[in-house]
Amino acid sequence: MSIERTLSIVKPDGVGRNLIGEVYRRFEQVGLKVVAARMMRLSQAEAEGFYAVHRERPFFKDLVRFMISGPVMVQVLEGENAIAKNREVMGATDPKKADKGTIRADLATSIDENIVHGSDAKDTAAREIAYFFRDIELCPRTR
Ligand code: CMP
DSSP states (O other), X not given: OOEEEEEEEEOHHHHHTTOHHHHHHHHHHTTXXXXXXXXXXXXXXXHHHHTGGGTTSTTHHHHHHHHTSSOEEEEEEEEETHHHHHHHHHOOSSGGGXXXXXXXXXXXXXXXXXXXXXXXXXXXXXXXXXXXXXXXXXXXXXX
């Protein structure tokens, strides 16, 4: 067990459907603590840069178009095994394959509009956190 940080985004569908509080409630229920947060409207270049690893995938254009379609809520979550824990709470990328009780199974409508993003590994988490936040903007809560 170790204290980790991970990057989370409530996507435009989650913000648009007024589900920020519901998503945060689920994070807090499993002990994930918000240590930084910002609402923002991503530019095309910002969304493309964030999802650069998917640049060659067939869904890239639609993904970027969706991510810039409205405001997103970006947060850093901290806690024991935060990266895996956040992925558990989110459920599988495709809501149809996600376990009942997860954010995506309960709230998402499709793989394209799946409410939340979360970092998938330690190196990705470090890169994604640094993409949106400076160290000074993070408020440690468990160390
Ligand atoms: P996210 O975790 O934000 O990472 C990339 C996003 O691309 C993913 O969630 C989905 O919303 C979207 N996406 C659309 N089609 C696919 C696919 N076939 N595989 C993975 N991600 C997809």
